[in-house]
Amino acid sequence: MYMSNEILITGANIMGEATADILVRDGVITAVGAKLEAPEARIIDAKGLIALPGLVDLHTHLREPGFEQSETVLTGSRAAAAGGFTTVFAMANTSPVADNAGVVEQVKRLGDEAGYVTVRPIGAVTVGLAGETLADLGSMATSRAQVSVFSDDGKCVHDSLLMRRAMEYVKTFGGVIAQHAQDPRLTIDAQMNEGEVSSRLGLNGWPAVAEESIIARDVLLAEHIGSRLHICHLSTAGSVEIIRWAKARGIAVTVEVTPHHLLLTDDLAENYDARFKVNPPLRTAADVQALRAAVADGTIDIVATDHAPHPHDTKDCEWDQASFGMVGLESALPIVNTTLVSTGLLSWSDVARVMSQAPAQIGSLEGNRALTVGEVADIVLFDPSTSREWSTDDVVSRSKNTPFSGITLAGSVVHTIRHGYLTVTDGLLVDEKVVAEAGGFRG
Amino acid sequence: MTATLLQPADMTRALTRIAHEILEGNRGTSDLVLLGIPTRGVTLAKRIAATLAQIDGTEVPVGALDVTMYRDDLMSNPTRATAQTDVPVDIEGKTVVLVDDVLYSGRTVRAALDALTNFGRPETVRLAVLIDRGHRQLPIRADYVGKNVPSAHSERINVRLSEIDGNDLVTIAEHTSGGAA
Amino acid sequence: MKHLLSTRDLDRATAISILDVALDMAALGTRDVKKLPALRGKTIVNLFYEDSTRTRISFEAAEKRLSADVINFSAKGSSVSKGESLKDTAQTLDAMGIDAVVVRHSSSGAPHLLAHSGWLDVPIVNAGDGTHEHPTQALLDAFTLRESMFDDDARGKGLDGLNIVIVGDILHSRVARSNIWLLATLGANVTVVAPPTLTPPGIETWPVRLSHSLDDALEAAPDAVMMLRIQSERMKAAFFPNAREYAKFWGLTAARYRKLGESTIIMHPGPMNRGLEISGEAADSPQSVILKQVTNGVFVRMAVLFTVLTGAKGDVHE
Structure with a gap:
């Protein structure tokens, strides 16, 4: 089998700013410049392709252990690589729950073995996600899994005192709590965004205030105790206003938005097609516009x-029997391109920031994620010029619950390089054994 | 090409003749009930009744018998709107004369005979039609006919009555659009 | 019309045509033989995932009067209670070669799924889905209103200019939703009266006037007042303090009834909570048409089944 330690990327458009060649050797970027030569290297012609640092997803559900019929660490890692990701943070709502060192170490090991992406387990905040007692936060942080992000995602840490204690305690090891902001009492049996559409369809509403009230409380707590706070999947215009206020006050809050909340709206529920059922729910067009603007201005x-x-x-x-959630690793970068880059709201270096550098920083990953000499060679090469109607064929995840079928998305991931080896080339995933071997070699 | 089959005067003459034949066949107006098949059959039945009243001086009960729900082509043709049924007297033991505008396949009359059984058991059932255009698909014939018109399947007969359409006229033309005659 | 899923997608001509066919069905009630052969040989499944004896019986009577073969399938004592999915049940019914499904389900949108998922390809009639719609109830209410207002002159008419007040739990009421859309399509002016806790978000975009005072709404002497049933589970969820207070502010009490003019008819989809949303005096009054609603339900359902099950192209032939 042909394996080279060297890859020479020629003529890439580096973060949309300059055209250059990139030489990768032994997992590290060793040269960036014009007309580089490397006779032994595998050549990747990147003319017309945007080079970005490998994407980092701070919020992925890999489902293993416990829900392997939906996804495994391996299949989820492949989906991530196909989407241009080189690192994913795996949420804790597995079975058993990732609330102890044993489970997070198992998940990390499965990720290392697969080799497609770096898998960083997220630890649960509370035992069994039950919202009652703190999980083994310190043990998880100091385990081989090096847990730095803690979340009960899927459930809100709604007890104010528990949330305060958790945010305070994880300061010990520089961790951060990622809050799923949802007041449980305001969202009993909630099915979709509360508004005219939910009223018409007879589906129980999930009001914006159920998210906003928790975010408001938590930024105040973070200010009071001087802790960091991360908010998962912010979805409403009102939440944006609260975050804007909090950041202006200097509160250490960071915020994420999902690709689907940047593109889809609540009226898609009209046909009771449960592919559009997600938590937090799809909101209104006005919310979508506010979220896009908030990414553009850094809120x-x-x-x-x-x-x-x-x-x-x-x-x-x-609909009311269906599960919440949608797959999104494969489609994330095309959606960001479609909603934020094509619309002029973000430059490619902004994309590098919001999809790689900033999530890495929040998750306390090492490295700068810049495409400069000496950095780890995690690189994605993206062709922004193509466009296609999305279909389940574009989904490599074990589950095909994509809401984007039939929607035209701009751009596609052509090559993904993790730690100096290819996980995706010419738009196709590299063979599992090849990747596992390459990953083990660098491991 | 549209050809006229009955002018207004022809129609009046035909209905008058039918009224006379009914009187003759029934030996008077006793126990007689006229039931028109909506829509134009009902109007024709009323005219025949008026003529009978002129000739005989007695009021013959006139009603309407909607056959939509009894049709055998409900699943193969476009959905039909139903019409009102009004059977004004008990038909048990009576002579019922069914009245329709055009007799064609005979299926409407078959449906009418079915519908009638739900109202009682008449002594006799007769059939009066303004036009008999042939092409029967069932062993049914009319007792009283205004005019026999040999026709092709491709032709359509259009009956206009002044109460509904503003004038009396019966025409025949090449069939151009969908819909039953 | 292939399916009847909602009154929102029902156009005026189709709605009036159904009401007119129902008039002809009503005439059947006076005959000795109350049966028509129109749906002979057709098998209709009443797929009831939710208990509703009165709606099921009404549909069953309608189906039998049209000579259809009727299969009653209730969640109790069927494979549903063993956890069979709606999809599996639908595909099973399809494999049996049935001709139409009348479905009652606690999940909003279940009839829509049956009609559009490709699991089976037969007409679907919504007999009430979750808190979404109950279109045949709205049609029978419209039929009853038309009959009360126009008597023998109802054929072909809409409800233009009539003032209708709908009172109660609009938020959770499928009857209210179906009535609001249909009454608006037929030209009536609708006022809904509900406590703010039971008012659907976004109602300002609906074709209704909203009031939080039943006394104000009745002051205007509407043509009809439609009282909605309060479900017992709402009592525990803080939508209003207690039953006594609900009756006091939102109920058609005996006192409110006595102030009501004789020209205002009183409607209720049933079953009634006497003494809660409606007093016995109002329910049993001369202007109450509550039992007529039940009677008309059979005629309207006959008309709906006739309309969705006959015809090759689904359009109305004059």
């Missing part, structure tokens, strides 16, 4: 996928 720090695979049967049923 929102990052885009994270909330990739949530579910088996077909749990979506092909009555």
Whole structure:
């Protein structure tokens, strides 16, 4: 089998700013410049392609252990690589829950073995996500999994005192709490965004205030105790206003938005097609505009996928019986291109910031994620000029619950390089064994 | 090409003749009930009744019998709107004369005979039509006919009555659009 | 019209045509033989995932009067209670070669899924889905209103200019939703009266006037007042303090009834909570048409089944 330690990327458009060649050797960027030569290297012609640092997803559900019919660490890692990601943070709502060192180490090991992306487990904030007692936060942080982000995602840490204690405690090891902001009492049996559409369809509403009230409380707590706070999947215009206020006060809050909340609206529920059922729910067109503007002005720090695979049967049923969530790793960069770059709201270096550098920083990853000499060679090469109607064929995840089928998305990931080896080339995933071997070699 | 089959005067003459034949066949107006098949059959039945009243001086009960729900082509043709049924007297033991504008396949009359059984058991059922255009698909014939018109399947007969359409006229033309005659 | 899923997608001509067919069905009530052969040989499944004896019986009577073969399938004692999915049930019914499904389901949108998922390809009639719609109830209410207002002159008419007040739990009421769309399509002016807790968000975009005072709404001497049932589970969820207070502010009490003019008819989709949303005196009054609603339900459902199950192209032939 042909394996080279060297890859020479020629003529890439580096973050939309300059055209150059990039030489990668032994997992590191060793040269960036014009007309580089490397006779032994594998050549990748990147003319017309945008080079970005490998994407980092701070919010992925890999489902293993416990829900392997939806996704495994391996299949989820492949989906991530196909989307141009080189690192994903795996949410804790597995079975058993990732609330102890054993589970997070298992997830990390499965990620290392697969080799497509760096898998960084997120630890649960509370035991069993039950919102009652703190999980083994310190043990997880100091385990081989090096947990730095803690979240009960899927559930809100709604007890004010518990939230305060958690945010305070993780300061010990520089961790951060990622809050799923949802007042449980205001969202009993909630099915979709509360508004005219939910009223007409007879589906229980998930009001914006259920998110906004928790965010308001938590930024005040963060200010009071001087802690960092991260807000998952912010979805409303009102939440943006609260964050804008908090940041102006110097509160250490960071915020993510999902690609689907940047593109889709609540009226898609009209046909009771549960592919559009997600938590937090799709909001109104005005919310979508506010979210896009907030990414553009930096109020929102990052885009994270909330990739949530579910088996077909749990979506092909009555809306109120269906699972919440949608897959999103493969489509994330095309959606950001379509909604933010093509519209002039973000430059490619902004994309590098919101999809790689800032999430890495929030998650305390090492490295600068710049395409400069000496950096780890995590690189994605993206062709922004193509466009295609999205379909389930574009989804490599084990689950096909994409809401984007039939929607035209601009651009496609052509090559993904992790730690100096290819995980995706010419738009196709590299073979599992090849990747596992390459990953083990660099491991 | 549209050809005229009955002018207003022809129509009046035909209905008058039918009225006379009914009187003759029934030996008077006793126990007689006229039931028109909506829409134009009802109007024709009323005219025949008026003529009978002129000739005989007695009021013959006139009603309407909607046959939509009894048709055998409900699933193959476009959905039909139903019409009002009004059977003004008990038909048990009576002579019922069904009245329709055009007799064609005979299926409407078949449906009418079915509908009638739900109202009782008449002594006799007769059929009066303004036009008999042939092409029967069932063993049904009219007792009283205004005019026999040999026709092709491709032709359409259009009956206009002044109460509904503003004038009396029966025409025949090449069939151009969908819809039953 | 292939399916009846909602009154929102029902155009005026189709709605009036259904009401007119129902008039002809009503005439059947006076005959000795109350049966028509129109749906002979057709098998209709009443797929009831939610208990509703009165709606099921009404549909069953309608189906039998049209000579259809009727299969009653209720969630109790069927494979549904063993956890079979709606999809599996639908595909099973399809494999059996049935001709139409009348579905009652606690999930909003279940009839829509049956009609559009490709699981089966037969007409679907919504007999009430979650808190979404109950279109045949709205049609029978419209039929009853037309009959009360126009008597023998109803055929072909809409409800133009009539003033209708709908009172109660609009938020959770499928009857209210279906009535609001249909009454607006037929030209009536609708006022809804509800406590703010039971008012749907976004109602300002609906074709209704909203009031929080039942006394004000009745002051205007509407043509009809439609009282909605309060479900017992709302009592526990802080939508209003207690039953006594609900009756006091939102109920058609005996006192409110006595102030009401004789020209205002009183409607209720049933089953009633006497003494809560409606007093016995109002329910049993001369201007109450509550039992007529029940009677008309059968005629309207016959008309709906006739309309969706006959015809090759689904359009109305004059």
